[in-house]
Amino acid sequence: MTTADSDHCISGTGATPVTGVGTAWRYDDSIALPPEADEDEVYPPAELERYETARQAVHDALDAERERSRKQVGEEEADIFGAHKQFLDDPTIVDATRDAIKSGSLAEHAVADAFEESIEQLAATGGRMAERTDDLRDVRNRLLRELIDEEDAGLGDVPPGVVIIAERLTPSETVALDPDEVAGFVTAEGGRTSHAAIVARSLGIPAVVGTGDSLDAIADDETLLVDGTNGEVVRSPDEQAIENAQANETAEVRDDRVSTIGNHQVEVAANVGSLQAVESAADFGADGIGLFRTEFFFLERDAPPTEEEQFEAFERALSTFNGQRVLVRTLDVGGDKPVPYLDVEAGTNPFLGLRGVRLAPGARPELFKTQIRALLRAAATEHGDALAVMFPLVASVEELDEVLAVVESVAETLDAEGIDYAIPEFGVMIETPAAVFLAPELADRVEFFSIGTNDLTQYIAAASREEERVESLHDPLSPAVLRAIKQVIEAAHATDCWVGMCGEMAGDPKMAPLLVGLGLDELSMSAVTIPEVKSVVDGLYDEAAESLADDALAASSSTEVASLIDEWS
Ligand code: PEP
Ligand code: MG
Numbered sequence: 001m002t003t004a005d006s007d008h009c010i011s012g013t014g015a016t017p018v019t020g021v022g023t024a025w026r027y028d029d030s031i032a033l034p035p036e037a038d039e040d041e042v043y044p045p046a047e048l049e050r051y052e053t054a055r056q057a058v059h060d061a062l063d064a065e066r067e068r069s070r071k072q073v074g075e076e077e078a079d080i081f082g083a084h085k086q087f088l089d090d091p092t093i094v095d096a097t098r099d100a101i102k103s104g105s106l107a108e109h110a111v112a113d114a115f116e117e118s119i120e121q122l123a124a125t126g127g128r129m130a131e132r133t134d135d136l137r138d139v140r141n142r143l144l145r146e147l148i149d150e151e152d153a154g155l156g157d158v159p160p161g162v163v164i165i166a167e168r169l170t171p172s173e174t175v176a177l178d179p180d181e182v183a184g185f186v187t188a189e190g191g192r193t194s195h196a197a198i199v200a201r202s203l204g205i206p207a208v209v210g211t212g213d214s215l216d217a218i219a220d221d222e223t224l225l226v227d228g229t230n231g232e233v234v235r236s237p238d239e240q241a242i243e244n245a246q247a248n249e250t251a252e253v254r255d256d257r258v259s260t261i262g263n264h265q266v267e268v269a270a271n272v273g274s275l276q277a278v279e280s281a282a283d284f285g286a287d288g289i290g291l292f293r294t295e296f297f298f299l300e301r302d303a304p305p306t307e308e309e310q311f312e313a314f315e316r317a318l319s320t321f322n323g324q325r326v327l328v329r330t331l332d333v334g335g336d337k338p339v340p341y342l343d344v345e346a347g348t349n350p351f352l353g354l355r356g357v358r359l360a361p362g363a364r365p366e367l368f369k370t371q372i373r374a375l376l377r378a379a380a381t382e383h384g385d386a387l388a389v390m391f392p393l394v395a396s397v398e399e400l401d402e403v404l405a406v407v408e409s410v411a412e413t414l415d416a417e418g419i420d421y422a423i424p425e426f427g428v429m430i431e432t433p434a435a436v437f438l439a440p441e442l443a444d445r446v447e448f449f450s451i452g453t454n455d456l457t458q459y460i461a462a463a464s465r466e467e468e469r470v471e472s473l474h475d476p477l478s479p480a481v482l483r484a485i486k487q488v489i490e491a492a493h494a495t496d497c498w499v500g501m502c503g504e505m506a507g508d509p510k511m512a513p514l515l516v517g518l519g520l521d522e523l524s525m526s527a528v529t530i531p532e533v534k535s536v537v538d539g540l541y542d543e544a545a546e547s548l549a550d551d552a553l554a555a556s557s558s559t560e561v562a563s564l565i566d567e568w569s
Pocket of ligand 2: 392431454455
């Protein structure tokens with residue numbers, strides 16, 4: 001915190017550790033409802049039909065938004081829209097809306113009232129759950145706009161270079177912002193884990209949230225400095241203030257590798273889901289790519305990508321990183337990430353169905369072989385030595401043996417065709433409890449592991465990563481998850497396997513001491529958090545980090561682990 005006075009400086013919570021300067025631009029998301037009608041003017045069956053049609057339209061829009069976010073922003077952000085579908089279908093809200101319509105309300109008013117009640121109840125719970133009120137508002141606004149037949153949120157025409165001032169931003173509003181155009185945003189409501197903050201982080205948009213009423217005093221067109229590191233908004237900043245904030249950015253980009261005081265080298269890499277993101281990862285000082293989600297090649301199109309298309313993309317990523325590791329994950333769709341033209345049924349329980357490596361080589365061998373051909377060819381290009389390939393959702397040794405056998409047969413075919421190829425480093429994503437228990441056997445077959453805590457947590461706790469109601473159980477700080485992570489690290493290090501982590505947990509700077517103390521060799525995350533994580537790792541005392549990890553492993557609850565981490569920071 002600086003010592004600036006409160007007229008000049010507004011405090012909140014920094015959402016993204018970067019700084020932006022621009023002119024204030026106020027955004028009002030209110031929606032004008034039609035006037036209440038007399039009961040005898042309303043025909044309930046017609047209103048009910050309008051409501052159900054609007055609900056279906058919002059369902060379809062959320063599905064589309066989810067796929068778009070998955071491709072452009074990231075997995076966790078995309079899952080927000082899955083959670084929104086649950087709010088849309090929440091029985092309490094749906095029943096309250098239907099009842100109000102049956103008693104003579106217009107659909108718009110019935111929706112607004114039913115959501116308002118749930119928003120008030122959620123807000124009253126306080127803490128992290130209260131931050132989900134943004135999501136409820138988002139769903140309500142979508143439904144109301146559909147009913148009123150109003151165009152989508154008014155953030156499509158934000159003038160360039162402005163700092164958006166709003167009561168709150170919904171996840172869909174945030175995801176629509178162009179990080180190259182907008183200078184930042186400030187919201188009166190929200191916290192670090194609100195979805196708008198998560199999306200801002202992954203897009204690298206300077207943001208301060210939760211400032212309270214102090215925003216009312218800001219005049220339109222006033223110049224604002226959004227200091228996302230210190231959680232401050234400076235009004236009419238002078239040049240010195242701007243320079244100071246920029247110098248203070250934890251996001252000081254470092255291209256060098258970092259290690260602890262005891263010389264434990266930790267590779268800090270980026271998770272990417274597009275070629276654009278590969279470029280931006282390099283700008284944030286990533287030591288390499290730790291998770292290249294290849295799904296984006298397959299989404300929002302009518303047919304699978306060609307071998308050539310994939311080969312060119314891998315080659316480009318390798319040359320951007322110029323000899324630093326580029327770790328590509330083979331296709332991870334199916335089940336929860338349906339791709340219509342692949343014609344794979346989601347099944348009754350998509351998260352336990354045909355997804356990840358299960359889809360290939362068994363169900364769609366040609367897709368898998370094409371991707372492996374592109375990868376083996378890329379491994380033979382100028383920077384191909386830096387290529388690593390991993391398989392998602394492995395749950396048995398047989399599965400891994402089968403995919404490795406396909407790799408061998410693809411290599412033989414390329415050989416016979418006289419096409420240049422090389423064999424990259426192979427690894428397994430540890431995302432299932434089965435893979436944790438089989439880690440010693442898996443480690444004998446590959447060169448590395450990457451722990452996917454997003455999935456691993458949901459399978460260990462039997463709590464869906466998309467289900468808001470069990471969010472508290474989906475906690476990677478659970479000692480159960482931490483002990484699994486430790487078991488995997490020990491199994492890997494007993495051989496020559498290195499171990500990284502690419503779940504969201506790896507990108508939280510507060511977790512870095514614990515994760516390094518547990519013994520991870522690599523952390524892979526949204527590029528924007530790389531500088532901050534590097535600065536935490538650099539200068540970490542090994543003994544202190546290890547003792548934090550030991551205490552966390554011995555803890556009996558997530559709450560205890562969270563307190564240990566809070567005490568540390
Ligand atoms: C994970 O499960 O932690 C992971 C990184 O994979 P995804 O989020 O793409 O399922
Ligand atoms: Mg996963």
